[in-house]
Amino acid sequence: MTYCSELIVFTDLDGTLIDHHTYDFSPAAKAIGMLDRMSAGLVLASSKTAPEIYRLRAEIGCDAWPAIVENGAGVLPPLVAKTSQDTQYLAIRTVLDETPAELRGLFRGFGDVSTDELMAMTGLSKEGAVLAQSRSFSEPGLWSGTDTERDQFLTALAPHGVSAQQGGRFLTLSFGANKVDQMQKIVQSYNPRYTVALGDAPNDIEMLEYADIGIIVANPTRPPLPSLRTEGAGRIIRTKQAGPAGWNLAVCDILERLEREQDLNNG
Ligand SMILES: [Mg+2]
Structure with missing residues (x-):
């Protein structure tokens, strides 16, 4: 319509x-x-x-x-509280876990940490951290490796359609939109x-x-x-x-x- x-x-x-x-x-x-x-x-x-x-x-x-x-x-449709799908997020997490272990270990995503750890990482309140972990489309995380290792990590993700945007602190993985x-x-x-x-x-x-x-x-x-x-x-x-x-x-x-x-x- x-x-x-x-x-x-x-x-x-x-x-x-x-x-x-x-x-x-x-x-x-x-x-x-x-x-x-x-x-x-x-x-x-x-x-x-x-x-x-x-x-x-x-x-x-x-x-x-x-x-x-x-x-x-992603988009949250009118009036609803949740997106109808979190399959993109699960797909990103799956691709992430298929990267070589030595690179995977250098990325600490919001889905890799407890709510308390996320509070420490972001300065969010407990409630804020829980909401920030309720993801559907993208995975932000801290990168602890070198720039060269990050390039290798992104090269490993690319064939699966996952790309990254570097923000002020977080490297955010998504399917690119x-x-x-x-x-x-x-x-x-x-x-x-x-x-x-x-x-x-x-x-x-x-x-x-x-x-x-x-x-x-x-x-x-x-x-x-x-x-x-x-x-x-x-x-x-x-x-x-x-x-x-x-x-x-x-x-x-x-x-x-x-x-x-x-x-x-x-x-
Ligand atoms: Mg702004």
Whole structure:
């Protein structure tokens, strides 16, 4: 079935819609309310797992929309708490265990450790660690070998279709899909007239470039994103304020602009 929505907003969470330290999204309440009243879509896109995002999605009030989880390795369908499948995760774990033992031992995945050990590895609370271990599509872990050994490890995984993204701390294994792949699928099935994407980090860049308008939310804790491919065409906006406050102003501005354009078209 093909749905049609006028506008869908795709957004990163950490450092974008929610404050990096406090997890607060209330400064964006006005813009979220405006989107809701116009029945626009709000699709969360994050490294979080399905059960982690499920709760936030309900709090934010956009649980009628799918959410992009595990950095784009999968999607949580609307309204449900769990993905229908964890077979990809099990397949990754199987491929992992088939790599040569001397390489396998250098990777400590979230599925290799107890919840207490994961709390120590990540600084998460017990509850947070349990949710982070409820994975369906990807396996993050700590790499303790050399760069050469890591290349050998990735070479052993590659024939099975498993690839890796190196984040700040974790090496994350998946079957390769990223945030923009899932965004494209959602755009195809909902067929919106207009798309907006918001993000603050390098792994949001493709999503920002794919949207009609990409909004780079300022993040004073990291270097600013480089000039993007679509920036010269006026399709990228950079907020001055960080996190949800910047999100709020930018989305309100866009909605007012769209309303003016619509008035012009109708008048
Ligand atoms: Mg972020």
